[in-house]
Amino acid sequence: MDSDGAGAQTWQQGGPEGGGPAVAESASPAGVPYAPREAILEVRDLVKHYPLTQGVVIRRQVGAVKAVDGISFELGRGETLGIVGESGCGKSTVAKLVTNLEAPTAGSILYKGEDVTRLSGRALKAVRRNIQMVFQDPYTSLNPRMTVGDIVGEPFDIHPEVAPKGERRRKVQELLDVVGLNPEYVNRYPHQFSGGQRQRIGIARGLALRPEVIVADEPVSALDVSVQAQVVNLMERLQDEFDLSYVFIAHDLSVVRHISDRVGVMYLGKLVEIGTESEIYEHPTHPYTQALLSAVPVPDPDAEAERTRIVLEGEVPSPANPPSGCHFRTRCWKAQEKCAREEPPLTVPERFAHAEGSAHHPSACHYAEERDPIGPE
Amino acid sequence: MTQTQAQSPPPSSSGPSPLLQVRDLHVEFHTRDGVADAVNGVSFGVEAGETLAVLGESGSGKSVTAQAVMGILDIPPGRITGGEILFEGRDLLKTPAEERRRIRGARMAMIFQDALSSLNPVLSVGYQLGEMFRVHRGTSRKESRIKAVELMERVRIPAARARANDYPHQFSGGMRQRIMIAMALALEPQLIIADEPTTALDVTVQAQVMGLLADLQREYRMGLILITHDLGVVADVADRIAVMYAGRIVETAPVGELYRAPAHPYTKGLLDSIPRLDQKGQQLNAIKGLPPSLLRIPSGCSFHPRCPVARAVCRADEPPLYEVGTGRASACHFWKELLDGQ
Numbered sequence: 146m147d148s149d150g151a152g153a154q155t156w157q158q159g160g161p162e163g164g165g166p167a168v169a170e171s172a173s174p175a176g177v178p179y180a181p182r183e184a185i186l187e188v189r190d191l192v193k194h195y196p197l198t199q200g201v202v203i204r205r206q207v208g209a210v211k212a213v214d215g216i217s218f219e220l221g222r223g224e225t226l227g228i229v230g231e232s233g234c235g236k237s238t239v240a241k242l243v244t245n246l247e248a249p250t251a252g253s254i255l256y257k258g259e260d261v262t263r264l265s266g267r268a269l270k271a272v273r274r275n276i277q278m279v280f281q282d283p284y285t286s287l288n289p290r291m292t293v294g295d296i297v298g299e300p301f302d303i304h305p306e307v308a309p310k311g312e313r314r315r316k317v318q319e320l321l322d323v324v325g326l327n328p329e330y331v332n333r334y335p336h337q338f339s340g341g342q343r344q345r346i347g348i349a350r351g352l353a354l355r356p357e358v359i360v361a362d363e364p365v366s367a368l369d370v371s372v373q374a375q376v377v378n379l380m381e382r383l384q385d386e387f388d389l390s391y392v393f394i395a396h397d398l399s400v401v402r403h404i405s406d407r408v409g410v411m412y413l414g415k416l417v418e419i420g421t422e423s424e425i426y427e428h429p430t431h432p433y434t435q436a437l438l439s440a441v442p443v444p445d446p447d448a449e450a451e452r453t454r455i456v457l458e459g460e461v462p463s464p465a466n467p468p469s470g471c472h473f474r475t476r477c478w479k480a481q482e483k484c485a486r487e488e489p490p491l492t493v494p495e496r497f498a499h500a501e502g503s504a505h506h507p508s509a510c511h512y513a514e515e516r517d518p519i520g521p522e
Numbered sequence: 523m524t525q526t527q528a529q530s531p532p533p534s535s536s537g538p539s540p541l542l543q544v545r546d547l548h549v550e551f552h553t554r555d556g557v558a559d560a561v562n563g564v565s566f567g568v569e570a571g572e573t574l575a576v577l578g579e580s581g582s583g584k585s586v587t588a589q590a591v592m593g594i595l596d597i598p599p600g601r602i603t604g605g606e607i608l609f610e611g612r613d614l615l616k617t618p619a620e621e622r623r624r625i626r627g628a629r630m631a632m633i634f635q636d637a638l639s640s641l642n643p644v645l646s647v648g649y650q651l652g653e654m655f656r657v658h659r660g661t662s663r664k665e666s667r668i669k670a671v672e673l674m675e676r677v678r679i680p681a682a683r684a685r686a687n688d689y690p691h692q693f694s695g696g697m698r699q700r701i702m703i704a705m706a707l708a709l710e711p712q713l714i715i716a717d718e719p720t721t722a723l724d725v726t727v728q729a730q731v732m733g734l735l736a737d738l739q740r741e742y743r744m745g746l747i748l749i750t751h752d753l754g755v756v757a758d759v760a761d762r763i764a765v766m767y768a769g770r771i772v773e774t775a776p777v778g779e780l781y782r783a784p785a786h787p788y789t790k791g792l793l794d795s796i797p798r799l800d801q802k803g804q805q806l807n808a809i810k811g812l813p814p815s816l817l818r819i820p821s822g823c824s825f826h827p828r829c830p831v832a833r834a835v836c837r838a839d840e841p842p843l844y845e846v847g848t849g850r851a852s853a854c855h856f857w858k859e860l861l862d863g864q
Contacts, residue, residue: 231724339812369579370751374795374808381805396724399754403797403806422802440729441799442754446778448800449757456733457726460694519800 182221185390186243186276186358189217191252193238197465210465212238214414215252217491220358225384225391227405227422229398229437233461234411236394240362243392244278245269256358274304277356281363283343287335293346294331297321300353307354320349323386325379341372345379352383360392365400377404398441402426410434413472414464416491420506428503430494430513433473439518455518471511479512487511540567541745542591542630542713547605549586549769551816552598558816560586560600562769565843568745570712573736575748575756575777578766581813584749587766588715591747592632593622610712628658631706633735635718637698641690647674647701648686654708673704677734696727703735713745720755732759753796757781762849765789768814768824771843775850783864785852787829790860823855831856 194209213235220226230236241247243254245261254261261272277300280286287296298317301308308316318328324345335343344364351359364380365373377400383389395401401408402422409419410433418431429435439455457476462468468475474484494513497504504515549561561583568574578584589595591607593614607614609630614622634640642650651673652666661669667686674682677700690698699719706714719735720728736759739746750756756763756777763780765773765788773786784790791809811828814820820827826836835855843851846861854860 231726341812369813370753370792371579371795371809372812374797374806375810377797378806378808398725399797399799402799402802426799426802436726438799440725442729442752442758443798443800444753444757444793444796445781445798445800446757447782454729454733456729460696460727461724 182224184219185222185257186220186392187255187258188219188239188243189253189255191216191239191242191254192250193235193242193247194250208465210463211414211467212464213242213249214464214467216409216411216414216416218409218416218419220390220392221406222357222390223384223388224407225393225405227401227408228392228394228411229396229401229408230411231396231437231461233413233464235414235464236396236411237362239411240278240360240392240394243358244276244360245273246278270304274307274354275356276358276360277351277354279344279347279351279359279361279364282367283335283340283347284367286347287343289335292332292334293321293326293338296335296346297331297349297353300350304354316353317349320353321346323352323383324349325375339372340368341375344368344376348376348379348383352387355387356389358390358392360394362394363396364393366395366397373400380404398438410437413461413467415472415509417473417510418506418508419491420503420508424503424506426519427517428506428515429518430497430504430506430508430515431473431510432477432479432512432514434508435516435518436476443519452519471509479510479514481512483511540569541610542568542747543606543608544587544591545606545608547587547590547607548603549583549590549595549600550603551600553817556817559819560769560816561590562819563605564766564769564771565605566764566771566774568713568747570745571739571743572762573739573746573748573760575750575760575763576766577750577753577756577763579751579813581768581816582766583769583816584766585717588632588717588747588749592630592715593626594632624658627654627711628709629711630713630715631709631711633699633702633706633714633716633719635721637695637702637722638690640702641698643690646687646689647693651686651701651705651708654705658709669708673708674701676707676738677701677704679704694727695723696731699723699731700734703731703738707738707742710742711744713747714739715747715749717749718751719748721750721752728755735759753792765792768819769816770824770853771851772825772853773851774843775847779847779850783861785846785850785857785861786825786854787831787856787860788825791828791830823853831860 191213192215193213194211196206197208197210198204199207228236228239242249249262256272264272294317297320298313301313317331321328321330326342326345365376368376381404384391393401393404405422407421408425409416412433418425418429418434425434429438436455436457443449459476462475470486470488471484474480489509489511491507491509493505494508545565547561547564551558551560564587576584590602602615648667648670651670655661655666655669671682671686674686679685679697679700720731723731732755748760760777763775763777764771767788773789784793794807795809797806809828814824822838823836823841826832841853841855843853844857846852846857
């Protein structure tokens with residue numbers, strides 16, 4: 146019954162072998178400062194607009210929901226890039242675009258230098274194998290009529306070259322063992338598992354094809370607090386073990402800080418600030434990042450008493466009709482006339498361009514200013 | 523589950539009779555698979571102007587406790603098998619249904635997690651808010667509409683007069699939750715129970731709504747029971763915390779002391795397992811295993827299969843709620859070691 150936790154602790158090396166990427170010099174242990182790595186994934190000016198139509202017989206486009214509106218980032222090998230933002234900011238659309246579940250309106254996604262958006266047929270299939278996804282809700286993302294063995298083994302139907310027919314069952318059992326589930330559970334159905342165990346099944350499925358990149362969209366937000374930590378620890382261990390690169394999408398800023406090397410902050414379809422974990426959390430320069438961080442409660446009344454809150458007015462505008470200039474200006478306490486006129490680019494702000502130190506990272510604000518919204522004043 | 527009789531009420535009840543006093547509450551559910559013991563002897567008190575946070579994971583019994591207090595438990599399959607719920611001195615479990623209905627909404631009110639499914643989609647919010655006055659006070663339609671607009675202004679909904687005609691789906695999540703708060707406040711109740719009021723909201727909106735709730739509570743001097751799974755939200759607003767596990771309160775303490783020095787291994791485990799915004803953590807110390815099924819609660823201390831300090835006695839004897847300090851209690855045989863070790 147509690148293989149969930151016990152498995153996590155008794156897990157040992159020597160899971161699936163062969164087929165996958167060679168385990169290179171494994172990712173840096175936690176706590177070591179971040180150093181740039183070779184990029185495995187490069188996203189350039191990615192745009193996704195969903196058309197809004199009117200009329201039944203004669204449909205015409207009356208506008209577009211600008212879910213993702215020109216974002217660029219890189220993902221290094223063995224790195225975790227966290228993407229945070231509130232609901233409706235476009236972070237889940239980014240996940241769908243990167244995993245090729247949706248076609249972008251414009252922009253490119255380079256996987257090892259090759260533009261994925263232009264690929265089709267066999268070449269696309271090969272790339273898809275290497276970029277896998279773990280979904281948010283382990284209750285709806287597993288087919289209730291399939292056994293765990295079929296769910297985890299299904300990727301092999303599409304990519305039979307990874308595991309020949311006779312070997313599949315053994316492979317599936319190895320995968321279950323790797324994620325800390327009892328391999329004897331292959332014939333059970335999803336409803337026989339708890340939320341945390343189901344998410345382990347989802348992770349096993351994501352790992353089946355031995356991908357190099359895993360895009361995880363809110364992988365722990367549906368789980369109970371005491372189980373979240375187990376799954377986060379599992380993901381970290383698997384990353385070291387298989388040299389995985391993660392795009393970790395979540396709204397929980399504490400979890401993202403814990404797991405990420407670098408973090409990008411999204412607002413209304415755009416990245417507003419991106420940098421290493423400590424640049425974003427300790428030296429944010431964009432007012433939205435500062436407000437977001439200051440809104441997160443810390444489970445420590447003493448620390449809480451010393452903080453000052455930035456409480457934002459209003460709510461996120463509709464992505465069908467975003468404000469002119471800087472998208473954040475309607476809720477920003479620093480907004481000037483310039484912000485309505487000119488859209489700030491995502492670059493290192495001029496005043497920090499020549500400065501050494503942690504404020505030197507891209508931030509899309511005309512009036513960028515360093516501020517620590519977490520610690521005491 | 524038989525309960526040891528000598529369970530002492532929590533120390534907080536020692537003051538002059540509190541607003542709400544729950545004593546040894548037992549609730550079970552009859553399911554196809556057997557009897558689920560959802561609440562197993564819960565006792566707590568709330569005073570006027572006080573915020574009690576009830577913290578627990580899913581299946582800990584926190585929402586069922588709230589529903590039992592409100593009198594909105596689904597019976598069947600649920601059944602209250604024992605205990606007392608004293609509200610302003612009278613036992614609600616012995617109060618006739620008709621009278622309870624008059625208390626509900628007027629003297630005690632509830633705020634739910636999901637405002638969209640708690641509001642009626644085919645009635646305007648102004649009408650639904652006004653309903654409180656029409657039903658409970660017999661106020662005229664015109665008068666109740668004016669009051670509804672006042673309420674919307676009080677929860678800081680912009681352009682309240684115009685928006686009173688709008689339907690729930692026309693509001694954003696944060697605004698809908700404000701309407702829920704307005705509805706709960708309408709008749710100025712003595713007690714509000716908020717069940718995960720901000721869980722469905724984004725962090726920036728969550729901060730707005732929690733701030734509003736705290737302000738209004740202070741203004742009206744209401745008792746507030748805040749039910750949540752989020753250790754962060756609670757730290758800021760609660761006076762006291764009761765931690766629930768498998769249908770029992772395992773620890774109660776003033777909020778600061780609970781975070782500084784937890785006296786129960788489950789509380790300590792929870793605090794150690796969450797990543798913190800203000801710290802770049804190493805490996806998280808996860809609690810091993812899963813919360814137990816309520817159909818088969820472990821013998822003795824229900825936390826013992828997951829507990830790092832469990833010994834033989836924990837399997838055999840259910841620990842009572844020991845008084846471990848002023849206003850503090852812990853249901854752990856080894857609370858002393860735990861506190862001394864910190």
